[in-house]
Amino acid sequence: MKTSFTTLFYKEALRVKKVAFQTLLAPILTSLLYLLIFSHVLAQHVEVYPGVRYTAFLIPGLVMMSVLQNAFANSSSSLIQSKITGNIVFVLLAPIAYGEFFAAYVLASVVRGLVVGAGVYLTALFFAVPPMLHPLWIMLFAVLGSAFLGAMGVVAGIWAEKFDQLAGFQNFIIMPLTFLSGVFYSIHSLPDFWQGLSRFNPFFYMIDGFRYGFFGASDISPWFSLAVVSVCFAAMTGFTLALLRSGYKLRI
């Protein structure tokens, strides 16, 4: 494997480790708070799948939400910090190919997403133990979803020129898409209009496919979700690579 790629990946992973309190522990705590509050308020009132407690239903959604949000946060925050402090120059001066640059940032995002997701899952087991019927589907959606968000984070990190812009991207695009993707509910419980709209949200397919891995039940076929997420990831990869090749906002 190319040393420059492995070094860039290692640097990103080391950065996450050095500020683990902020990058790993804090998101786990936040997800547990969601779990505590929503399960306490809704557990007695909602049964999404027959025989499945709402708390158990909620856990995969929260795990996947953490995976996605942290994957995005990793690449986007690393890039914008490097741009604003100027140390991005060390990477730009090096003989690193566009593909290596992309792969290193995305892989580091996937790893952080999976570590946070695993942390949320393990601590959530104190509240309920959801079944895990298809672990391969779980891994497949977790990896593909976090890779998609990692790539999206690269785009946002390159595009944003200040933290304010990145916060806007996060609060007005990433947060609504994750919250309106079925983390806390099944889309069958929504009115027709919102159900239809949800089908245009790629995050919905990530959450639904991921949840299928646990319960063997989903709002739509996991194969269809896999196809949608794969196409989204492929398109985002192509777009990000084109952006990197053009030098947009990185090379003047």
Place this chain on the structure above:
Amino acid sequence: MSPAVDVRQVCKRFGSLQALDNVDLRIEAGEFFGLLGPNGAGKTTLINLLSGLARPDSGQLSILGYDVVTQYRDSRRLLGVVPQELVFDPFFTVRETLRLQSGYFGLRNNDAWIDEVMHHLDLDDKADTNMRKLSGGMKRRVLVAQALVHKPPVIVLDEPTAGVDVELRQTMWRFIQRLNREGQTVLLTTHYLEEAEALCGRVAMLKRGKIVALDSTQNLLNSVATCRVQLRLSGALPAALSPQVTEQNGDSYVLALSSYPALETVLAQLREANLTVLEMNLQQPDPEEVFLQVVGSA
């Protein structure tokens, strides 16, 4: 053999500003070359183009024969750049920073050279210190070390001693001169003209994106009428020499000479006027003045 740096008809524009205008420059392997010019002359733009941080609008640039756009991986591997801005990654220690930089350039297990570079830049005792905790001068040393960590045959230093203490300058120049003696090419931009005079074999002067002078440092210094003689005389200076006076203090005069042989003419005129020279000092060409004259006249 391909030149270390080859710049051909390069143009670069930022909006309405023509940062570089048809620049041609060839630096041979092993040279210690100086790039001078006032702020905004285009020095950093040229370096950014060589290092791939910027892309030319037209023209070609290559490092040891490798085009910086089409063969960017090869050209960047051959180049070590010390950026002008004092930038650092606050997450890492000095050693981690240098190991990462090595890795970016494809080098694993480079600790022996990293230790040597740190030693030559007096960074040994800071190896495990976080970058945030270093002083400005120490951060500057790490920047230099980062540029040298992959042993590049061409080293570019963009005003590396701006605002740093004398000790660092001396430490750094000793090491860079050693590398140059060992065959590495050095391209230096600086505002310290004495530095260019002391270190560079050839210099180019840039003004508003154009090269306005390019010659050996000595030729350039000699080419401008900056040789001066300070005289204390037994009487008043003959009127014929008045146009050459640049300073007067009582019976002491400073005269500008177009060249060293012109001194003989001055002395002959003094003898003719029966004047005795009580004191005489010959002043060397002042690089600052050469710079101002060349840049001002272009």
